[in-house]
Amino acid sequence: MPLVLIFAFLAVLAVAGYVLGRRRALASADGNIRALHSLPGYYGWHAVVMAVIPAVLALAVWLIVQPLVIERQLSGFFPPEIVADDAQRTLVMADVRRVAAGLDVAVAQGALTADQADRIRTEFGSVRDRLAEVGVALGAEVTPQVLAAAQDYRALAAAGGIGRTILTIVIALAGFAYALMVTNKDFRARNRVESVVLALLVLASTIAILTTVGIVLSMLSESLRFFTMYPASEFFFGLTWSPNFRGNSELGLAPLLWGTLYISLVSMIVAVPIGLFAAIYLAEYASPQTRAYVKPLIEVIAGIPTVVFGLFALVTVGPFLRDWFAQPTGLGNSGSSVMTAGIVIGILNIPFISSLADDIINAVPQSMRDGSLGLGATKSETIRQVVLPAALPGIVGAVLLAASRAIGETMIVTMGAGAAAKLDLNPFEAMTTITVKIVSQLTGDTEFNSPETLVAFALGMTLFVITLGLNVFALWIVRKYREQYE
Amino acid sequence: MNDMSTAEIAATTAPAKITARNVQVYYGATHAIKNVSVDILDKAVTAFIGPSGCGKSTFLRCINRMNDTISVCRVEGKIEIEGEDIYDRRVDPVQLRAKVGMVFQKPNPFPKSIYDNVAYGPKIHGLTRNKAELDEVVETSLKKAALWNEVKDRLASPGTGLSGGQQQRLCIARAIATHPEVLLMDEPCSALDPIATAQVEELIDELRSQFSVVIVTHSMQQAARVSQRTAMFHLGELVEIDATETIFTNPSHKKTQDYITGRYG
Amino acid sequence: MSDIIATGAAVPARPKNSILVEDKLMKKRNAAEARFKAYGIAAIAISLATLAIMLWTIFSDGVSAFRQATLTFPVTLDAAKLDPQGARNPADLVKVTTVGYGTLLTTAFRAHLQEKGVSTEGLDDKAVGDMISKAAPAQLRDSVLANPSLIGTTKDISVYATGRIDGFLKGRVTMQTAERDANVSPEQLQLADRLREAGILKLQFNSGFLTNTDASDQRPEASGLGVAIIGSLYMMALVALMVLPVGVAASIYLEEFAPKNRFTDLIEVNISNLAAVPSIVFGILGLAIFINFAGLPQSSSLVGALVITLMTLPTIIIATRAALRAVPPSIRDAALGVGASKMQTVFHHVLPLAAPGILTGTILGLASALGETAPLLLIGMVAFVANYPAGPLEGGVMDPATALPVQVYSWAARSDPAFIERSSGAIIVLLFFLVVMNAIAILLRRRFERRW
Structure with a gap:
């Protein structure tokens, strides 16, 4: 039974549960609502919860476990050396799945009968060609083992599908029956329902943690796989980046890290003074009317997708810098450059810095300004010597957060920085960043078993650690300074 | 009441440091100060008293144009310091405030070291030529504010780390370091405990020898203790101004009488 | 207070200046x-200014994507060629390939030129035929297959001109560039001028830009945002369905409900840190978990939606908590006071009052999710x-689907400058959706703004 039908069944059962649970509770109290422990609706909901939730959980577990079990079953088709090697096993299993899916499509389109699909043999002609006819493209000819495994896979999957359906329906019916059985006027339906709801709320709030765990685990495991194929020391300390999908790659982090930091530095040189001065003007000088118009306008910049900035870098800023600065000074011929990406990321970060700094400056108590103005300081002296020092912790925090955003920015560097990994000082040269290389190593049809692909996970891990470190550091600085002034 | 003040002022003999004539202050549509005329004497402490919201603080803030920082506030009339109109178009409020210093209700030391707090004014006004002179100014000012002995060993620690009374004396030291001619104090003791209040009051009494001091206060006793002249405000108007002794023993207005005897406030 | 007596007189007194005169130092300070x-x-x-320049360049580059050079001429859909059996049997009709339709089109085009007296001097038949987009035969074929009764009739049809001719009408292609261009010759451009005078070639509103699927490098004129808009729509709907309940x-x-303990502290720290994780990291997560581990199909809107949900969740949680916090405690006290359970209080009283705020926050979160590109590149939506x-x-x-911002990126990465116009045009569509979503959020906020 397809999943949609299972869910439809559960939905019907839920409705029935609600109606019957409610009715049964009322009946047990002879229609007198006041004799019930909870409102009748709670008895209905109790039946719904009992019928649906255990069944859905069981279904979820089954869906996760089934592929693992099938994979273990199928390993019998292949020589142990393939099964033992992680990379090869993944590759073969992917082939099996693809052929099985191809057979499914062929059956669905009527190119093969179900029976034929089970009996087709490589000896009778090219399976690849047969599948190509129905629009399933396979990279290489199908080996007999893979075909046999694929046929077995289909059989197991079909059996699994039946088992899954039976299990789900049985559990659902059992929960349904249990709920109706316990329903009587003294049953504390509300408490039961509320504790289930509370459990769901807790579950929802742990998703944030699961996401972090998922990020760390997925990147860690793939990074470790990468380090079994490529020495970690060469990754972290290598000075050359030249991936080569035929082997002999040099995958040194240094040029990417340099490009990332250089571009971020340029972006901060653009964003910090502009953002800060804009914030100072808005907070200290602008009239309320000006502020009401200008502040939202500046924040519009933050609402524009980064890919738009990427196109701006590619089409406008890059050629402009090349024609007016790089070529006349003889510094370079490329529209993509550290400057292009840096300036555009800087623009992107202006509203980020200015709105954070604006909040922080506004939080500095007015009495502090009065104290300085009362001594005969000018407004700018007050701002520079009293307001900014008082706001410094928050501003440092904002700047570090902006730096972390610049380091993690992807689209603008992908479109504006270039793809050449080099250790260079010339800001008009194209350079590349960690994020650009993550994108370029992971896009396209790649198998996840070569160091050239897996390096992306190690790069991702590096990026994650750097940005997380910056964020934590930013918050720590803010706290430390706050304590000093409290 | 206008005719009153002219007569009162005529009775004083010492030269006026500040003369205010027909001052009106508006906060948007609110008429906060109504036609106040007052003379403030040099080398004397003048106290402004009156119930809350009577405009005494507002008027005080007019004297060094701190009201300029509030965009809806409008001031009319004339305030002269030594014959120069402070609301003249040519006047830079910054220069004025160097001459007329201010100490606020809540101690507001800057987030800097004690030394830098005091050195701030002399630095921005270019009063000293070198570090030695600046050290000298800081030391003198802290001594005048009776704080030197308590902080001389920790001049580099943040001013925000001092106790409330010490902070307020630091703010006074900061104000006198710029060598003002007039010192405005807006309820300088309202945030302080009695011991700190006593210290600050004693200090105010001593400052009188060098400055013209104007103090806004809620406390009748304080006005009686520190001031030579007292002005009574009510609902934005000046009720009367006279020698402190006269105000407290023989006020000419019933409102003043009621206020100082505690009928309202 | 003996300090005062000890005061030395060495401190230089402040010079007594008139406040009416600006001294030298004051001039400097001012x-x-x-x-x-x-x-x-x-x-x-x-x-x-940067914002204005950016929007202006995008709009001036992109607005022309909504207009396309089209050739209008009559075509006789010859039954002998399109349906030799004459049975109008779909299985037979399918056998006529686009090549057959192509010949039909070019022949009809040349005939029409001759009839109208438009000179094709200096151009061979192929060069004249190449004025028509390579996508045109397929479009004609599709419309015939959809409606076989057209066969045998003669009909005025409008087909796309090739991208270069389109570029010529829009000023992107000039005689100079054509001389160096293998895809177009100056003679063809001259013919285009004559066609324009004859009223056969003109720029028309191009609804295909919003409905067509993507097209290959050689046919920029036929490419459209159809799949991208559907993909973005699917994703946003799924994200809303997932992120709202969970958030x-x-x-x-x-x-x-949360007690103040280590576990909830951990969740709080987690949420604020997740909000600052670079978006591409979520792409890696999606690739590793949803595609490699769970085996969900690459490039699908479902995986895109899952990734974006995880990414948007922290933002939504932060906004929702602010909305809940804005409901005053007095309302909770009142409900608890009449004997409602904590759960009833929250669901019957607090949540309805916070709903407009939550909705506003969600729409704004979705708006920023709509523009998200980087993670989608990794899960194959490019x-x-x-x-x-x-x-x-x-x-x-x-x-498999793609999304609006990804389409912007993939068009920008193509070599033909015609795609830059498309890319900018796609941004206009994207910004239109963003403006609409933000406007709805602002209206909601205005409408339901409540102050306690």
Whole structure:
């Protein structure tokens, strides 16, 4: 039974549960609502919860476990050396799945009968060609083992599908029956329902943690796989980046890290003074009317997708810098450059810095300004010597957060920085960043078993650690300074 | 009441440091100060008293144009310091405030070291030529504010780390370091405990020898203790101004009488 | 207070200046003041000018994507060629390939030129035929297959001219560039001029830009945003379906029920840190977990939606908690006071009052999710998708699709400058959706703004 039908069944059962649970509770109290422990609706909901939730959980577990079990079953088709090697096993299993899916499509389109699909043999002609006819493209000819495994896979999957359906329906019916059985006027339906709801709320709030765990685990495991194929020391300390999908790659982090930091530095040189001065003007000088118009306008910049900035870098800023600065000074011929990406990321970060700094400056108590103005300081002296020092912790925090955003920015560097990994000082040269290389190593049809692909996970891990470190550091600085002034 | 003040002022003999004539202050549509005329004497402490919201603080803030920082506030009339109109178009409020210093209700030391707090004014006004002179100014000012002995060993620690009374004396030291001619104090003791209040009051009494001091206060006793002249405000108007002794023993207005005897406030 | 007596007289007194005269130092200080203020104005001017330049370039580059050079001429759909059997049997009709339709089109085109007296001097038949887009035969074929009764009739049809001719009409292609261009010759451009005078070639509103699927490098004129818009729509619908319940549930727990302990601290720290994780990291997560581990189909809107949900969740939780916090405690006390359980209080009283705020926050969160590009590149949504995904009930969310911002990126990466126009045009569509979503959020906020 397809999943949609299972869910439809559960939905019907839920409705029935609600109606019957409610009715049964009322009946047990002879229609007198006041004799019930909870409102009748709670008895209905109790039946719904009992019928649906255990069944859905069981279904979820089954869906996760089934592929693992099938994979273990199928390993019998292949020589142990393939099964033992992680990379090869993944590759073969992917082939099996693809052929099985191809057979499914062929059956669905009527190119093969179900029976034929089970009996087709490589000896009778090219399976690849047969599948190509129905629009399933396979990279290489199908080996007999893979075909046999694929046929077995289909059989197991079909059996699994039946088992899954039976299990789900049985559990659902059992929960349904249990709920109706316990329903009587003294049953504390509300408490039961509320504790289930509370459990769901807790579950929802742990998703944030699961996401972090998922990020760390997925990147860690793939990074470790990468380090079994490529020495970690060469990754972290290598000075050359030249991936080569035929082997002999040099995958040194240094040029990417340099490009990332250089571009971020340029972006901060653009964003910090502009953002800060804009914030100072808005907070200290602008009239309320000006502020009401200008502040939202500046924040519009933050609402524009980064890919738009990427196109701006590619089409406008890059050629402009090349024609007016790089070529006349003889510094370079490329529209993509550290400057292009840096300036555009800087623009992107202006509203980020200015709105954070604006909040922080506004939080500095007015009495502090009065104290300085009362001594005969000018407004700018007050701002520079009293307001900014008082706001410094928050501003440092904002700047570090902006730096972390610049380091993690992807689209603008992908479109504006270039793809050449080099250790260079010339800001008009194209350079590349960690994020650009993550994108370029992971896009396209790649198998996840070569160091050239897996390096992306190690790069991702590096990026994650750097940005997380910056964020934590930013918050720590803010706290430390706050304590000093409290 | 206008005719009153002219007569009162005529009775004083010492030269006026500040003369205010027909001052009106508006906060948007609110008429906060109504036609106040007052003379403030040099080398004397003048106290402004009156119930809350009577405009005494507002008027005080007019004297060094701190009201300029509030965009809806409008001031009319004339305030002269030594014959120069402070609301003249040519006047830079910054220069004025160097001459007329201010100490606020809540101690507001800057987030800097004690030394830098005091050195701030002399630095921005270019009063000293070198570090030695600046050290000298800081030391003198802290001594005048009776704080030197308590902080001389920790001049580099943040001013925000001092106790409330010490902070307020630091703010006074900061104000006198710029060598003002007039010192405005807006309820300088309202945030302080009695011991700190006593210290600050004693200090105010001593400052009188060098400055013209104007103090806004809620406390009748304080006005009686520190001031030579007292002005009574009510609902934005000046009720009367006279020698402190006269105000407290023989006020000419019933409102003043009621206020100082505690009928309202 | 003996300090005063000890005061030395060495402190230099302040010079007694008139406040009416600006002294030298004051002049300097005022100049510094003016400079400082000017920096502020300059900073704002630079930000706003950059914003204006960016939007202006995008709009001026992109607005022409909505207009396309089309050739209009009569075509006789010859039954002998299109349906030799004459049975109108679909199986037979399918056998006529696009090549057959292509010949039909070019012949009809040349005949029409001759009839109208438009000179094709200096151009061979092929060069004249090449004025028509390579996508045109397929479009004609599709419309005939959809409506076989057209066969045998003569009909005025409008087909796309090739991208170069389109570029010529829009000023992107000139005689000079054509001389160096293998895809177009100056003679063809001259013919285009004559065609324009004859009224055969003109720029028309191009609804295909919004409905067509993507097209290959050689046919920029036929490419459209259809799949991208559907993909983005699927994703946003799924994200809303997933992020709203989970986000609200998590916020309710954290704001209303969570005890103050290490576990909830951990969740709080997690949420604020997740909000600052670079988006591409979520792409890696999606690739590793949803595609490699769970085996969900690459390039599908479902995986895109899952990734974006995880990415948007922290933002939604932060906004929702703010909305819940804005409901005053007095309302909770009142409900608890009449004997409602904590759960009833939250669901019957607090949540309805916070709903407008939650909705506003969610819409704004979705708006920023709509523009998200980087993670989608990693889960394969950048691939060339030539077919519409199936309907939502037929499992269309599992079909390969792309998304608006990704389409912007993949067009910008192509070599033909015609795609830059398309890319900018796609941004206009994207910004249109963003403006609409933000406007709805602002209206909601205005409509339901409540102050306690």
